[in-house]
Amino acid sequence: MKTYHDLEVQPLDLEIGPYRIHALSTTSFGLDGGAMFGTVPKVLWSRTNPADDQNRITMDCRCLLLISKDKKILIDTGLGGDFEDKYGPKLGPAFAEMYAVEAGSDSGIVTALAKHNLSTDDITDVILTHLHFDHAGGATKSENGQLVPTFKNATHYIQRENLETATSPNLREKASYYSCNFKPLEEAGVLKILDGEQEILPYVSCTLSHGHTRGQQNIWIDDGKSSVLYCADLIPTATHVRLPWVMGYDLNPLLIIEEKKKELTKAAKKGTHLFFEHDPYCSSAKVTPIKDGADFRLESISQLS
Numbered sequence: 001m002k003t004y005h006d007l008e009v010q011p012l013d014l015e016i017g018p019y020r021i022h023a024l025s026t027t028s029f030g031l032d033g034g035a036m037f038g039t040v041p042k043v044l045w046s047r048t049n050p051a052d053d054q055n056r057i058t059m060d061c062r063c064l065l066l067i068s069k070d071k072k073i074l075i076d077t078g079l080g081g082d083f084e085d086k087y088g089p090k091l092g093p094a095f096a097e098m099y100a101v102e103a104g105s106d107s108g109i110v111t112a113l114a115k116h117n118l119s120t121d122d123i124t125d126v127i128l129t130h131l132h133f134d135h136a137g138g139a140t141k142s143e144n145g146q147l148v149p150t151f152k153n154a155t156h157y158i159q160r161e162n163l164e165t166a167t168s169p170n171l172r173e174k175a176s177y178y179s180c181n182f183k184p185l186e187e188a189g190v191l192k193i194l195d196g197e198q199e200i201l202p203y204v205s206c207t208l209s210h211g212h213t214r215g216q217q218n219i220w221i222d223d224g225k226s227s228v229l230y231c232a233d234l235i236p237t238a239t240h241v242r243l244p245w246v247m248g249y250d251l252n253p254l255l256i257i258e259e260k261k262k263e264l265t266k267a268a269k270k271g272t273h274l275f276f277e278h279d280p281y282c283s284s285a286k287v288t289p290i291k292d293g294a295d296f297r298l299e300s301i302s303q304l305s
Ligand SMILES: [Zn+2]
Pocket: 130, 132, 212, 213, 233
């Protein structure tokens, strides 16, 4: 059995409400380890997340798939493919190299869905936590020289505040928001814009977080007995569970610490499975409070089927 953070990675099968829940790994990529861990020294984070010769750590782009009798719901879409068509002849190849995207990987999602005997056309709903390229890039693809929705039969859900941020990005986030990843969804009329915290679909609801970017939605799947929190960039890897371990990328570190505390307090109480989009070594974990609830640590870690 593999260990990580001195814990054994346990296999996990999960059903919540009407849904069977599956992790879908699309493609791995690399981001600067320093940027991923903000003020945390490298001697600490490199113990669990070693860097390559360019100081990048390995990251997964892991989506969540919910399957019921009449719904096939996808949460986030990975970073997609077709980089040259999307980002142009100069930035496209540079993009793949800069982020160490696995050679030859397509959008990754096609292969991942095929393992469940599904195609992109079977997806009924796509929930986008936010429109950064590594979350929404897989939502569009190039077809006959045009950018189109990858999941053409799906309703796509995004928070209005995030769509507005992505449409007119600030200087700090400009390199993460590209209109090619969401304009084709608007043009095809498949985007459903949400305003605030709410139930999106049966047993699936969102809370909002603004510390990483404006209008990120954290997704809760909860039937009262079992629950999953899709953490997106609120807690990108298991190593980010400790409250002060926040990313250099986060717009507002103090705010995201408060937002993490609120969600982790709830998750620890309910025994929620946290789901990590970017952790390369495990998909999920449970947490327990330490220091009288002033911080949290990993209690167990698992790999969702
Ligand atoms: Zn992000």
